[in-house]
Amino acid sequence: MIFPTKLITNSNGQTFLYELQQAFENCERFYFSVAFINYSGLQLLLDNLKDLRERGVQGKIMTSTYLNFTEPKALKKIRNFDNVELRVFEADHTKGFHSKVYIFENKDDFKIMIGSSNITQSALKSNVEWNVEIVSKAEGQFLEKVIKEYRELWDQCTVADDLFLQSYQRFIENLRSHSARVSGSSFSYGDAEMQRIMPNQMQKQAMENLERLRNHGEKRALVISATGTGKTYMAAFDVRQLHPDTLLYIVHREEILVKAKETFERLLGRGNMGLFTGNEKDYEGKKYVFTTIQTIKDHFRDFTPDHFKYLIVDEAHHATSPSYTKVLDYFNPDFLLGMTATPERCDNGDIFGLFDNNIAVEVRLNEALEEDLVLPFHYFGITDIEGIDLSDISIDNVAEVAKRLEVNRRVDFIIDKMNFYGYDGETCKCLGYCVTRDHAQYMADEFNKRGIDSVCLTGGDSQQYRQETIRRLEDDLDPLQVIFTVDIFNEGVDIPSVNLVLMLRPTNSPIIFMQQLGRGLRKYQGQSFLTVLDFIGNHSKTFLIAIALSGKRFYDKDSLKVAVKRGFPDLPGATHIQMDKISQQQIIQQLDMENFRTMKYLKDEYLEFKKEYIRVTKRDVPNYLMDYVRFEHAPDPVKFIDHKKSYLEFLAAVEKAEAFQRLSQTEPFRQLLRQLSAFLPVKRPHEFIILRYLVTHERISYEKAENELLKVMDSVTEETLIHAFERLNQTYDDHAQIDRDLKLCIYDRQHHQLNRTSIYGEICADEQQKLYILDVLNYGLYRYSRQFGSKNYGVPFLKLYEQYTTKDLGPLINFKKKLSAFRGSTIPNGNDYYLFVDLNKDEDLKESIKYKDQFISPKVFQWETPNSTSQETKQGRRLIHNKKYGINLYLFVRKFKVIDNNTEPYIYLGKGDVTRFQGNKPITTDITLHHEVPMSLYLEFTTKV
Structure with a gap:
C-alpha cells in the first residue's frame, strides 16, 4: 500500500535537506543511490551519519563516476563510517548514471524519496529541485520494484576500497591539472566578452x-x-x-x-x-x-x-x-x-x-547570500567540553575567561571536530578567534605541538609581519594552516582563501561575531563554502548567537526560538546552520528567561554596541539613530524609543550626561521628537518625505511632494498623497490627539499645498534640534526603504507578510474618519473588511469564548467570527458570502498577543475568500488565501517551542 505523497522543493523555507534529516531520525536502515556526492553536501549530513552509527543503524550508499563530478574527498569521508557500505558505479561514454533515490526502512513502513537532488549543498538546500516522498507498507508491487532495481544496480557497482579510491583520486587530479591548463588560455577583451558580462x-x-x-x-x-x-x-x-x-x-x-x-x-x-x-x-x-x-x-x-x-x-x-x-x-x-x-x-x-x-x-550579508554574491557558510554549533564552566563569571572578564579556556583537553576536542567536519579544498586555511593574546598564543603553541603549523597574530604585531603571515596562509605550498588571533580580522581585512573559521571565544556581540565569520565569505577560485565551528560554552549570553545568526535586525523572541529549533530556515541559498541538541536547548532556555524589553537588557545591549561603535569610529557616543544604520547587525534602536519615547531621552537616561538631559527636556522640541518617533517604524513614506522637505522649506506643493516621493517610489497614488496632506493637517485626529500633538502643517486646499507651522519652523531653525529631527526622519525613511523597497502598494498600502498594528492600518487604507473610531478585531471600511486574529488566546479567557482560529494548511485559514455574528445578519452574510457581495477580506494574524509585556504586531497574509462555513454565533469559516503562506512563515506560526 502506498500512502499519500509529498512534493519537496527548496523554496519558501522548505529544503530537501531538512526532510532528509527528519527521515534519518526514525529509520532502522537506509539505502541511497545518487549520481553525485561532493563534500559540500556530505558535510551537511555528517552529524546524521554519526547519530546513525551510534544507534547501530546500517546503511548503503551507491554513487557514480558519471561526469567525474563525485569528489574523492567525499567518498573517503563516507568510508570513515563503519556502519555504511559504499559502492561506486563506474560510468562510461556508453552508459551514464543519474539516479537520485533515498530509501528509509522504518519499523512499520518505508519512506522513499525520489527526484532530482544529489548530495551537494545546492541540491540539498537551494537549487530548483523536485523530489517526491512516498510512504509505503512493507508489501506491495511498487516497493518490491524499487528494492529489486536497487539490488540489481548495487551488484553492478565497484566496492569503494582503498585501491579504488587511490585510483579515482589520481584520475581526478590529472583531470583537474588538464582543465587548469585549458582554462588558463584567454582571449583579448572585445565585443564578445562585453556581451557576456551581465x-x-x-x-x-x-x-x-x-x-x-x-x-x-x-x-x-x-x-x-x-x-x-x-x-x-x-x-x-x-x-x-x-x-x-x-x-x-x-x-x-x-x-x-x-x-x-x-x-x-x-x-x-x-x-x-x-x-x-x-x-x-x-x-x-x-x-x-x-x-x-x-x-x-x-x-x-x-x-x-x-x-x-x-x-x-x-x-x-x-x-x-x-x-x-x-x-x-x-x-x-x-x-x-x-x-x-x-x-x-x-x-x-x-x-x-x-x-x-x-x-x-x-x-548586506543576507542579501549577498541570497543573490549568491558571496560564499555560503556551513555553521556548526558545538557544545564545549564538560569541565569548562563559564556560568559564574562575566564574559567581559576576558582574562578569567581565557584562563578557563586554556585546557589541553579542549585543544584535542577542537582538533577532533576540525577533523570530523573538515573543510572545502585540499589544504586547511583556518582563522581561529580567541579571547586574549595569551589565549591565541596558547592555542598556536598547542596546535604546533600536535603537528598543525600555526601562528598567533594580534594587533601588537607589525603591519609587515601581518601581511607576510596572511601571504603564507594563502600560499598552498606553505605549511601554515592556522592563524589564531583576537580582533584584528573583524573587518577591513580580506583573506579569500580561508576555508575554516574557529569561534573559540564566547559571543558577546552579534556585530563582531558576524564580522569574524565574514572574513572567509569572498568567493575564491574552486571554493564552494566556508566551514564555521563555534564552540558554545555555558555562559549567560549564549542566546546572542541566535540573534547574530538569524540574519534579522528586527526580530521577536518566539521567532528566534523557532529559528533555533528548525535550523534558521529563512537563511538564503546553500548557507546551513546546525546546532547540537544541548546548544539548542541552552539557547532556547535563555531566550525564554530573557526579557528583551526591560531597561536592564536594553542598557546592556546599548553599551555593548557603544563599545564597538567607539572602537571603530573613535567617537564617544552613538548620538543618532543613523549611527545604527552604519553597522550591520546593530541592535534595533526602535526598542530604545519604545521604552523612553525618543532616542535622545534614552541616551539621557543611560549616559546621564547633562547635555543630553538638558536637550531632551527642552520644549516644544521634546514633544516634537516624541511625536515623530511614535511613527517608527514607518509603514508608508509619504508623511516623512513631506516633513523632511519642510525642515528646510516653508511650504510644499502637491507637485513637489510627488517629485520628492518619486525619488524613493516607482509611482505615486494621488488619493494617498492627498490623504497624507490631510493627515499632517490633523484632519482625522480626535480631540485628544489634537490636544496632545503639535500641529506641524496647515493644508491650503486652494493652492494645493502644505505650509509648515511657525512652531515647526522655529524648532527646525535651531541647528542642534534640527539635527535630531532630521535624524528621526532619515532613519524612518531608510528603514522603510529597507523593508518595503520602492514599490507603490496602492490602496490599501500593504505589503504581504510585513508586520502591522491596528493603529498602523488607518493611514494605510486612507481611512477618512476619526482614528478613534478605528478599533476592534473586525474592521469594515466600505467593501473592505480587515480581520485581526490571535492564534494563541489569553489563558484567562472563558472556554466558551475562545475562538478556534488556526491554519488548516498554508493556503486555508480557519477563522471564527465574533460571538455576536450570525448567518442572518447583514454583516454575517457579507462575510460568509464575501465574493457574492463584492467584499474584500484582508487577513492579519499574530501568534501571540504579548511577548515580554510588549504588544506584538500582526503579519499581513493578504486577501482571501470564505469557501466553507458552518455554525452560528460564532460562524466557523474557512478562508482560502489568494497567496499561499511561505513555508518558513507557516512553520513559524504553527511550530510550538
Whole structure:
C-alpha cells in the first residue's frame, strides 16, 4: 500500500535537506543511490551519519563516476563510517548514471524519496529541485520494484576500497591539472566578452535606483554593498548606461586602482581611460581618469570645477576626511556616487549626509547570500567540553575567561571536530578567534605541538609581519594552516582563501561575531563554502548567537526560538546552520528567561554596541539613530524609543550626561521628537518625505511632494498623497490627539499645498534640534526603504507578510474618519473588511469564548467570527458570502498577543475568500488565501517551542 505523497522543493523555507534529516531520525536502515556526492553536501549530513552509527543503524550508499563530478574527498569521508557500505558505479561514454533515490526502512513502513537532488549543498538546500516522498507498507508491487532495481544496480557497482579510491583520486587530479591548463588560455577583451558580462541582481537594482534619483533631481547617492558583491562592476554598468562625457574615479589605495580601470575597460572598451597616480600620469586627453586621493588632493586645481561630469568615490567611508572634503567641495559634477562595504568605518563626519541621505542600494550579508554574491557558510554549533564552566563569571572578564579556556583537553576536542567536519579544498586555511593574546598564543603553541603549523597574530604585531603571515596562509605550498588571533580580522581585512573559521571565544556581540565569520565569505577560485565551528560554552549570553545568526535586525523572541529549533530556515541559498541538541536547548532556555524589553537588557545591549561603535569610529557616543544604520547587525534602536519615547531621552537616561538631559527636556522640541518617533517604524513614506522637505522649506506643493516621493517610489497614488496632506493637517485626529500633538502643517486646499507651522519652523531653525529631527526622519525613511523597497502598494498600502498594528492600518487604507473610531478585531471600511486574529488566546479567557482560529494548511485559514455574528445578519452574510457581495477580506494574524509585556504586531497574509462555513454565533469559516503562506512563515506560526 502506498500512502499519500509529498512534493519537496527548496523554496519558501522548505529544503530537501531538512526532510532528509527528519527521515534519518526514525529509520532502522537506509539505502541511497545518487549520481553525485561532493563534500559540500556530505558535510551537511555528517552529524546524521554519526547519530546513525551510534544507534547501530546500517546503511548503503551507491554513487557514480558519471561526469567525474563525485569528489574523492567525499567518498573517503563516507568510508570513515563503519556502519555504511559504499559502492561506486563506474560510468562510461556508453552508459551514464543519474539516479537520485533515498530509501528509509522504518519499523512499520518505508519512506522513499525520489527526484532530482544529489548530495551537494545546492541540491540539498537551494537549487530548483523536485523530489517526491512516498510512504509505503512493507508489501506491495511498487516497493518490491524499487528494492529489486536497487539490488540489481548495487551488484553492478565497484566496492569503494582503498585501491579504488587511490585510483579515482589520481584520475581526478590529472583531470583537474588538464582543465587548469585549458582554462588558463584567454582571449583579448572585445565585443564578445562585453556581451557576456551581465549585471547581477544587486547591480540591476542599484542602476534602476540611481536612474530614478537622477531623473528627479538628485545629484548624489551612496551604494552600500558587502565585500565581493561587485560594486566596481555596478559603477561601470551605471557609467555605460549614463554615458557621461567625463569621469573621475577616486580610490584610497593604489593597489586596487588598476583593477578598477581594467573592470571599466572590460565593459566599456579601451582607449579613453587613463591613470593619474604618483607613479603614472597617463590622463592627458582621456575622458575617464582613475586616480588616488593621495594624488588628486594635490592636483585637483589642474582641472576646472565642472570638468568631470560623473565623480565616483570608492571606499567612500573615507570621503568625510579632510583630504577628500577639499576635493569634493571643489568639483561640481552632474552626479557623485559613493561606494562602500563598511559605512561604519567612516573617518569622521556624516557619510549619509555627504550623499544627501540617498542610499541607492544596500546589500548586506543576507542579501549577498541570497543573490549568491558571496560564499555560503556551513555553521556548526558545538557544545564545549564538560569541565569548562563559564556560568559564574562575566564574559567581559576576558582574562578569567581565557584562563578557563586554556585546557589541553579542549585543544584535542577542537582538533577532533576540525577533523570530523573538515573543510572545502585540499589544504586547511583556518582563522581561529580567541579571547586574549595569551589565549591565541596558547592555542598556536598547542596546535604546533600536535603537528598543525600555526601562528598567533594580534594587533601588537607589525603591519609587515601581518601581511607576510596572511601571504603564507594563502600560499598552498606553505605549511601554515592556522592563524589564531583576537580582533584584528573583524573587518577591513580580506583573506579569500580561508576555508575554516574557529569561534573559540564566547559571543558577546552579534556585530563582531558576524564580522569574524565574514572574513572567509569572498568567493575564491574552486571554493564552494566556508566551514564555521563555534564552540558554545555555558555562559549567560549564549542566546546572542541566535540573534547574530538569524540574519534579522528586527526580530521577536518566539521567532528566534523557532529559528533555533528548525535550523534558521529563512537563511538564503546553500548557507546551513546546525546546532547540537544541548546548544539548542541552552539557547532556547535563555531566550525564554530573557526579557528583551526591560531597561536592564536594553542598557546592556546599548553599551555593548557603544563599545564597538567607539572602537571603530573613535567617537564617544552613538548620538543618532543613523549611527545604527552604519553597522550591520546593530541592535534595533526602535526598542530604545519604545521604552523612553525618543532616542535622545534614552541616551539621557543611560549616559546621564547633562547635555543630553538638558536637550531632551527642552520644549516644544521634546514633544516634537516624541511625536515623530511614535511613527517608527514607518509603514508608508509619504508623511516623512513631506516633513523632511519642510525642515528646510516653508511650504510644499502637491507637485513637489510627488517629485520628492518619486525619488524613493516607482509611482505615486494621488488619493494617498492627498490623504497624507490631510493627515499632517490633523484632519482625522480626535480631540485628544489634537490636544496632545503639535500641529506641524496647515493644508491650503486652494493652492494645493502644505505650509509648515511657525512652531515647526522655529524648532527646525535651531541647528542642534534640527539635527535630531532630521535624524528621526532619515532613519524612518531608510528603514522603510529597507523593508518595503520602492514599490507603490496602492490602496490599501500593504505589503504581504510585513508586520502591522491596528493603529498602523488607518493611514494605510486612507481611512477618512476619526482614528478613534478605528478599533476592534473586525474592521469594515466600505467593501473592505480587515480581520485581526490571535492564534494563541489569553489563558484567562472563558472556554466558551475562545475562538478556534488556526491554519488548516498554508493556503486555508480557519477563522471564527465574533460571538455576536450570525448567518442572518447583514454583516454575517457579507462575510460568509464575501465574493457574492463584492467584499474584500484582508487577513492579519499574530501568534501571540504579548511577548515580554510588549504588544506584538500582526503579519499581513493578504486577501482571501470564505469557501466553507458552518455554525452560528460564532460562524466557523474557512478562508482560502489568494497567496499561499511561505513555508518558513507557516512553520513559524504553527511550530510550538
